[in-house]
Amino acid sequence: MKIDIIIAYVQRYEFGHERDFVPPITGIHLAAITPAEHDVRVFHQQIDKLDYETDADVIAISFFSGFAVAAYNLAVEFKKRGKLVVAGGPHVTYCQEEALTYFDAIVTGEAENVWPALLQDIEYGQLQPIYAGSPCDMTNLPTPRYDLLPNRFFIKKVIQATRGCPFSCSFCTVPSLNPGFRLRPVEDVVRDASYDQFPHWWQRKIVWFWDDNLTIKRPYIRQLLTEMVPLKKWWLTQASMDIAKDPELLDLMKASGCIGVFLGIESFGVESLADANKKQNKIANYKEAVKAIRKRGIAVMAGFIAGFDHDDEQSIINMADQLMEIGIDVPFLSIMTPFRGTPIYTKLEMEGRMLPERSWNFYNGYNVAFKPKKITQTQLLEAHRALWKKSFSPQYSFKRILRGAFTLRLGAFLMSFFMNSFYSLKRVRKNYPIDMSKRVDFIKLTQPLKTAERKVA
Ligand code: B12
Ligand code: SF4
Incomplete structure (x- = not known):
């Protein structure tokens, strides 16, 4: 069969976010675990033109x-043309009934154990509506199909070495989506990190680990990094602050070529961190922790969330100065989003604070889908936008770049330079995160197909 995998x-x-710096691993991993008798292609809606024909x-x-509304629209279009459309990922895992309105079948959870069976069922005309995946054992996973990525991705070597995370932050679906903490054999990861069929040196050189929390099992990470030293790569990952x-x-990490670590710092408020159930973060240690990592020339990227129950407008805007003060190289600024499958969603739902009239378009990390406690929805949105604008003001971006020029190793500096310039340019050109409440017409969902119209092979 011919299979088109699309990342919606x-x-x-x-405006203008049509290029992407680094690709998701999902599509090229799914392609790699697709049995060899099928022809598979991978498309990323963000950068590829999709062909309905x-x-x-x-x-x-x-x-x-x-991105659910976009995905449902795609399903409707492809089904109008008689295609069989299936789906998977975090959204369908938690919103199965809704997803089945649009798709012929869905895979919930991890796909490795059920994807080949689903494809076989299509061939035999026996497609079932739901394929419940289970946590896969991470041995013998193939190298992602890097060859299927378009060259427009600046970085291409994305890898997953581990799955899961032992923590349970209130806003995160990882503990239920990828239960347990599982490791790929070090030799498999090293094999993927050594892949070199890319045209540009930086695509061969840079390895981006798309792990939830790569460093948590110390004996494993030590072995992996020791074996990565001779590869002479530049690599980046997400980790917990305890590494400091x-x-x-x-x-x-320095010896093996680490150039960037993403830390989920989330907040500077003690009570907000408690709202996040982020017990592993200690505010008093932030500055020292960032310093210890940067001392090795490694850039610190960090995520901050606005909208915890104890946040107000001022505490949100203040984060722009606080993150500068502790020495962050690249900030990622989100609005708290109550995804299905998280403790925070359950709490807000019980308290009647969800905003059901707000479509999935509001769940992109930059919009408000619930009633905040201390401030209004609009105040939260505006405080986040003010935080975003201040953090990526030319002065702050330039200061971070300059700081990096004197302290970071080359790869880390280049990454910080590129990312800060990119976001600062957006700020200068007034290309802000979209305020969906003013763009309610933005990608309307076309009429769902009736179940009877659904064509299953
Ligand atoms: C790497 C990562 C990123 C990367 C790459 C993004 C990307 N597009 O892939 C970066 C840092 C850019 C990122 C950004 C964001 N992310 Co993110 N990210 C992850 C992370 C840590 C790992 C995902 C991954 O690559 N896993 C490895 C691959 C191989 O597995 P997978 O994608 O889970 O797919 C498996 C199954 O789901 C299934 N499957 C998936 N799709 C399909 C499709 C079909 C047809 C089938 C059969 C099976 C299938 O099969 C795969 C193999 O088992 C997850 C956490 C997690 N554990 O899932 C969060 C996660 C996916 N991210 C999340 C969010 C919210 C975001 C942001 C919106 C955050 C923000 N505030 O800005 C942005 C969106 C940016 C964007 N442009 O997409 C949420 C999504 C929750 C939800 N319900 O939507 C997650 C689950 C974390 C969380 N908070 O709970 N993210
Ligand atoms: S540490 Fe990160 S991956 Fe782990 S539960 Fe918290 S937010 Fe999710």
């Missing part, structure tokens, strides 16, 4: 909640 996307900025037999769509208290690990 909705523009999150007012494709000759594919099966359309397989992956999406986050914020492990100087040996930090030294090994």
